[in-house]
Amino acid sequence: MANGKILVTGGAGYIGSHTVVELVEAGYEPVIIDNFSNSEESALEGIAAILGRHIPCHRIDCTDIEALRKVFELEQNIQGVIHFAAYKAVGESVNEPLKYYHNNVGSLVTLLQVMEEFKVPNLVFSSSCTVYGIPDKLPVTEQTPVQKANSPYGNTKKVCEEILTDLANSGDSNIRATALRYFNPIGAHPSAKIGELPLGVPNNLVPFITQTAAGIRKELTVFGDDYDTADGTCVRDYIHVVDLAKAHVVAVERLLQGKAESIEFFNVGTGTGNTVLEAIHAFEKASGQKLNYKVGPRRAGDVPKIYADVTKSTKELGFKTTSTLEEAMKSAWDWQLSLQKTKV
Numbered sequence: 001m002a003n004g005k006i007l008v009t010g011g012a013g014y015i016g017s018h019t020v021v022e023l024v025e026a027g028y029e030p031v032i033i034d035n036f037s038n039s040e041e042s043a044l045e046g047i048a049a050i051l052g053r054h055i056p057c058h059r060i061d062c063t064d065i066e067a068l069r070k071v072f073e074l075e076q077n078i079q080g081v082i083h084f085a086a087y088k089a090v091g092e093s094v095n096e097p098l099k100y101y102h103n104n105v106g107s108l109v110t111l112l113q114v115m116e117e118f119k120v121p122n123l124v125f126s127s128s129c130t131v132y133g134i135p136d137k138l139p140v141t142e143q144t145p146v147q148k149a150n151s152p153y154g155n156t157k158k159v160c161e162e163i164l165t166d167l168a169n170s171g172d173s174n175i176r177a178t179a180l181r182y183f184n185p186i187g188a189h190p191s192a193k194i195g196e197l198p199l200g201v202p203n204n205l206v207p208f209i210t211q212t213a214a215g216i217r218k219e220l221t222v223f224g225d226d227y228d229t230a231d232g233t234c235v236r237d238y239i240h241v242v243d244l245a246k247a248h249v250v251a252v253e254r255l256l257q258g259k260a261e262s263i264e265f266f267n268v269g270t271g272t273g274n275t276v277l278e279a280i281h282a283f284e285k286a287s288g289q290k291l292n293y294k295v296g297p298r299r300a301g302d303v304p305k306i307y308a309d310v311t312k313s314t315k316e317l318g319f320k321t322t323s324t325l326e327e328a329m330k331s332a333w334d335w336q337l338s339l340q341k342t343k344v
């Protein structure tokens, strides 16, 4: 008997696809919504290959209120929603801010309207540690002040958190929302059947590393080694995407069990910061590949150092990561190799 039907918007994407798998493994019945603007149907085949069956998917856009209503009508008894659907390219958001506000803020507002209409109260929202900007003190706790966003993308996360807070304070709404502030998700499912599918030249470190090791990119540039950190390179909290996916399962569980407040925020990271050079060395160790890299200038807008205080998510969500940085790198490399194979 399933634990309940959970709608997963953006469920064909990187984090969404891993979460769908973890939901099924925890006894839930996920239903995917995706418009495939940043994913491919092959993700659904990957999920099916892992689970041995296809997961229902509605190909619609979350900003389309009529289409959303139809899904809620068709899928009776939705218990909760995990809302991943959004655009996420920081640089693109600077050039095309309206595209980001329309999709990221618009899809949340539309979804909340339909959830209210259909009396579905439980929402898990994908937020980001980007809301902390450049923090004064480390590690960051959920009480660390939210700062002015340094990109329209970052601002969509901040605005969406404010919308959820306003709704919680309105008194009229029965929506309960849990915003998970992700640190840096990396890696792939250990089966190597699902993973990240970056379009074009990757902006993020780990896909750039694996594509360089695979010979698709000539070399990796480390963006600056003159920061005030152990080896001069930036520090991030890299979390295995399967661990991150599991955080969604516990957040859903807390909502369904009625234990959540009307609005809650949780950091989802490992609690450990690693430099770019440490990440590269962990990759080299895990894959047995020597990486071709050089040190270049700083990248504009980079946060020098950020990692999570995970006390609240450990205590209140009962969530703990289990994978090491090397394990995450190994899974990212296995995924890269499986992508090469499908192209041959």
Ligand SMILES: NC(=O)c1ccc[n+]([C@@H]2O[C@H](COP(=O)([O-])OP(=O)(O)OC[C@H]3O[C@@H](n4cnc5c(N)ncnc54)[C@H](O)[C@@H]3O)[C@@H](O)[C@H]2O)c1
Pocket (backbone or CB within 6 Å): 009, 010, 011, 012, 013, 014, 015, 016, 033, 034, 035, 036, 037, 038, 039, 060, 061, 062, 063, 083, 084, 085, 086, 087, 088, 103, 107, 126, 127, 128, 129, 182, 183, 184, 185
């Ligand atoms: N990956 C990260 O580093 C990171 C960090 C912090 C927060 N987040 C947030 O987590 C969420 C998921 O990120 P991801 O890395 O899996 O991204 P992704 O692009 O792989 O997945 C997003 C999915 O949503 C779909 N989508 C986008 N807009 C849609 C719409 N209007 N209607 C229906 N489907 C739509 C895309 O096709 C894609 O499949 C996003 O909200 C993102 O902002 C990601």
Ligand SMILES: O=c1ccn([C@@H]2O[C@H](COP(=O)(O)OP(=O)(O)O[C@H]3O[C@H](CO)[C@H](O)[C@H](O)[C@H]3O)[C@@H](O)[C@H]2O)c(=O)[nH]1
Pocket (backbone or CB within 6 Å): 088, 090, 128, 129, 130, 183, 184, 203, 204, 205, 206, 208, 220, 221, 222, 223, 224, 234, 235, 236, 276, 299, 302, 303
């Ligand atoms: O080719 C590269 C790519 C990245 N880096 C470095 O690797 C680290 C991680 O960079 P990513 O681009 O992978 O990740 P960010 O932490 O910069 O960005 C991520 O976290 C942000 C919040 O801080 C946003 O949420 C964003 O969407 C998400 O990709 C940074 O120090 C960056 O300077 C390199 O040295 N070379």
